[in-house]
Amino acid sequence: MDEEIPELERAFPAIAHYLPVRHLEAIQTSGMYEGEPGSWATTCIDNKACVFVYYEGDIAKCSLEKGYLNGETTWRKPISCHLFPIRVTSQPRTMLRYETIEECDAAVERGEQEHITLPDFLKEPLIRRFGEEWYNEFIEVCNEHKRIS
Numbered sequence: 001m002d003e004e005i006p007e008l009e010r011a012f013p014a015i016a017h018y019l020p021v022r023h024l025e026a027i028q029t030s031g032m033y034e035g036e037p038g039s040w041a042t043t044c045i046d047n048k049a050c051v052f053v054y055y056e057g058d059i060a061k062c063s064l065e066k067g068y069l070n071g072e073t074t075w076r077k078p079i080s081c082h083l084f085p086i087r088v089t090s091q092p093r094t095m096l097r098y099e100t101i102e103e104c105d106a107a108v109e110r111g112e113q114e115h116i117t118l119p120d121f122l123k124e125p126l127i128r129r130f131g132e133e134w135y136n137e138f139i140e141v142c143n144e145h146k147r148i149s
């Protein structure tokens with residue numbers, strides 16, 4: 001979202017120390033984000049990892065989120081990342097779509113075992129994006145759907 005660009009720029013100096021040298025170099029060369037107003041995305045390296053990825057062992061993690069959780073910033077990460085695997089499109093009207101990717105299989109399995117639904121799991125980002133009133137209505141509709149299905 002356009003209003004997230006200044007947030008990203010403000011957060012960067014505080015989280016840069018987590019990033020691999022290659023990612024810092026990529027940011028210096030290509031910038032932190034690309035696209036155009038209404039359609040920004042964080043820059044990727046070799047069309048793969050986002051420049052904000054850092055590694056703990058062989059696990060890729062988000063440096064923006066790490067900085068937020070460590071109290072180094074006040075902005076968690078782009079809302080599109082926070083909402084994943086829900087994707088939001090705004091044309092012709094706002095629509096939410098569940099994107100399935102193989103990398104999420106283990107999380108889906110765990111959610112099924114622990115009876116955690118996607119709306120429960122994404123409560124925080126859904127409220128961040130659409131507000132608490134919307135979220136409560138959404139949960140009511142989901143519960144209603146469960147009752148009749």
Ligand code: SF4
Nearest residue numbers: 042050052053062081
């Ligand atoms: S969560 Fe988003 S900003 Fe963070 S590393 Fe992943 S793609 Fe990049």
